[in-house]
Amino acid sequence: MSLTLHLSIIALFVFSFPMDTPVSEIKKETPVIIEATILDESVVTAKANELKQQQENKKRLQQKQQDDVVKKLEQEKQDLQRLKAKRQQEEQEAKKQAEQLKVAAQEEQKKLQDIKQKLALEKKKQQEIDGQRRAEEKKREIEKQRKAKAERIAEEQRQLEAAKIEAEKQKKIAEVKKQKALEEKLRLDAVREEEENRQRAENARIAEKETADATALIKRKITQSWNRPVSVHSNLKCKIRIGLIASGDVMSVVIVESSGNSVFDDSAERAVRKASPLPVPKDPNIFQKFRSFNLEFAPDK
Structure with a gap:
């Protein structure tokens, strides 16, 4: 009877461990050497109560752990739902902002089109102004070249007249010099002839x-x-x-x-x-x- 009691306690102790606990994590306890002796009933009862209390504590701990896990899962589920709701709200906000951005982009595109058209008109107008300016500049350049050519021709004519006048002047000077030289020669010849005579x-x-x-x-x-x-x-x-x-x-x-x-x-x-x-x-x-x-x-x- 004592032997049967001890085997029951050992079986209860063994099966009290959770089955999902890895074998490697099971603490190896020093085997209790049961001596085939007659135990005191009170000791056995106290030991059984202690084992039972330990078992209940372990169950309560496991239950608490399971409750914590369930509570945690529930909390995570709630967090997930809140995140999902928040994400849906953010998606709606993003969609709304996307619509607003699309509308703004369309308005901006329209503004850009208006600006492009305005710029094209301004460019065309500027090109017309530039064309007129270039035409005026070309006209002024042609007039400037005409005036320069007329002035050059007038200057060449003036220089030609001046050269002609200078040539006549030099010719007269040369004739005067030649006449003076001839007179001087005649004078010197006369002096020389007189001296020779x-x-x-x-x-x-x-x-x-x-x-x-x-x-x-x-x-x-x-x-x-x-x-x-x-x-x-x-x-x-x-x-x-x-x-x-x-x-x-x-x-x-x-x-x-x-x-x-x-x-x-x-x-x-x-x-x-x-x-x-x-x-x-x-x-x-x-x-x-x-x-x-x-x-x-x-x-x-």
Whole structure:
């Protein structure tokens, strides 16, 4: 009987665990070694009551847990319903806002269409204004080019007239300069000719003087070299052609006009040859007159 009681307690203890508890979570208790002894009835009863109380506590705990789960599920269901209602309300609000946005978009689209049409009209009007402005600008540019061309032609004409006037002026200046240059040339030519004439006259005078001086010297030397013959009367004269070289040496002596006295003529010829070389001018031009010249020999004059 005691053994049966102990087996019942163990069975009750085993089956008191929930079946859904994982085997791994079941706490392994140290097996109660039942000694085959006779237990005290009160102890067994107390132990049974304790086990029963534990079982009831566990049931109450399980019931409480189940109630909590049910309550939690109910709360979640209510929350879900509230969320669903809120979502439906939000969807309705969103749909309403979408409708409002659609209407607003349509109105905005209409406004945009109106603005586009207005802009198109403004653009067309602006294009017409721009076209008119460009036409005016083109007209002004053409007029400006016409005026510029007319001014350029006028300026070219003015420059041409000015160049023509300047050319005439320069031509007159050149003619005046040419006339002045010609007058100056004529004046210089006259001065030069006058100077040349003066120089020629001076040279002629000098040449004449040197010729006269040379002639006088030649006459004197010949006269000094003349030996008067005893039978020659005084106041006789003859003309002699004398040929000389640059050194003054006598190359030839010819009586071209006789005195009528051959003795006098011969003495004159001898006097010329004896006086050689005669004193001739150093200037070659003047000497040319003495290369062959006539000399009147009159020792008594």
